[in-house]
Amino acid sequence: DIQMTQSPSSLSASVGDRVTITCRASQFISGYLNWYQQKPGKAPKLLIYAASKLHIGVPSRFSGGGSGTDFTLTITSLQPEDFATYYCQQTYITRYTFGQGTKLEIK
Amino acid sequence: EVQLVESGGGLVQPGGSLRLSCAASGFTFSSYWMSWVRQAPGKGLEWVAHIKNDGSETDSADSVKGRFTISRDNARNSLYLQIHTLSVDDTAVYFCVREVFGGYFYFDHWGQGVLVTVSS
Numbered sequence: 001d002i003q004m005t006q007s008p009s010s011l012s013a014s015v016g017d018r019v020t021i022t023c024r025a026s027q028f029i030s031g032y033l034n035w036y037q038q039k040p041g042k043a044p045k046l047l048i049y050a051a052s053k054l055h056i057g058v059p060s061r062f063s064g065g066g067s068g069t070d071f072t073l074t075i076t077s078l079q080p081e082d083f084a085t086y087y088c089q090q091t092y093i094t095r096y097t098f099g100q101g102t103k104l105e106i107k
Numbered sequence: 108e109v110q111l112v113e114s115g116g117g118l119v120q121p122g123g124s125l126r127l128s129c130a131a132s133g134f135t136f137s138s139y140w141m142s143w144v145r146q147a148p149g150k151g152l153e154w155v156a157h158i159k160n161d162g163s164e165t166d167s168a169d170s171v172k173g174r175f176t177i178s179r180d181n182a183r184n185s186l187y188l189q190i191h192t193l194s195v196d197d198t199a200v201y202f203c204v205r206e207v208f209g210g211y212f213y214f215d216h217w218g219q220g221v222l223v224t225v226s227s
Contacts, residue, residue: 001169031211032211032212034213034214036152036214038152042219043202043217043218043219043220044152044202044214044217045217046213046214046215049207049211049213049215050210050211050213053211055215087151087152089152089154089213089214091211091212091213094157094166094212095154095166095168095169096142096154096157096212097154098151098152098153098154099151100151101151101152
């Protein structure tokens with residue numbers, strides 16, 4: 001299976017900050033990389049698919065980049081509702097795998 | 108509006124069995140691949156299994172292969188997960204997920220989840 005490693009595992013930031021989360025795949029996955037946001041007690045929500053495509057209704061302060069094995073999720077101008085846990089997911093091989101998650105907390 | 112509503116969870120003893128159901132509405136169920144994803148308490152997300160839109164293909168994670176069976180009934184707009192030989196490690200919230208499968212693949216709609224607790 002393809003291993004997905006996110007960094008950092010947790011991150012403290014303030015409203016208005018710009019943050020970047022990194023996701024690294026253990027092997028080449030082209031652009032088959034998705035990002036999800038999950039708040040406590042809720043189901044995950046799709047943010048970004050195909051590495052850089054913004055899902056319908058997701059604010060433009062979210063952006064994704066990268067290809068091959070290294071990917072990023074960037075949130076510009078953090079809003080209070082953005083404090084959550086973020087997961088990357090590879091769908092290059094159909095034993096889909098997720099990163100371990102990055103918890104974004106308010107500083 | 109797309110809706111996915113899971114049911115069938117609860118408290119089960121180790122070694123027991125359970126069948127989870129997911130009722131889909133608001134879209135043409137028979138046109139979409141579907142997946143189950145689980146999340147153990149306080150842990151991350153784990154893809155469990157998926158099934159092709161017509162039910163002709165399935166795949167599952169190695170951790171559940173041979174114990175979990177995914178199936179669907181397109182006439183009833185329903186997805187199922189039959190779970191056998193449950194262990195405490197299967198304790199988790201199980202999410203029913205709509206999968207976009209074509210070009211790029213991603214999970215665009217999730218149910219609210221159903222809790223399965225395995226304990227004696």
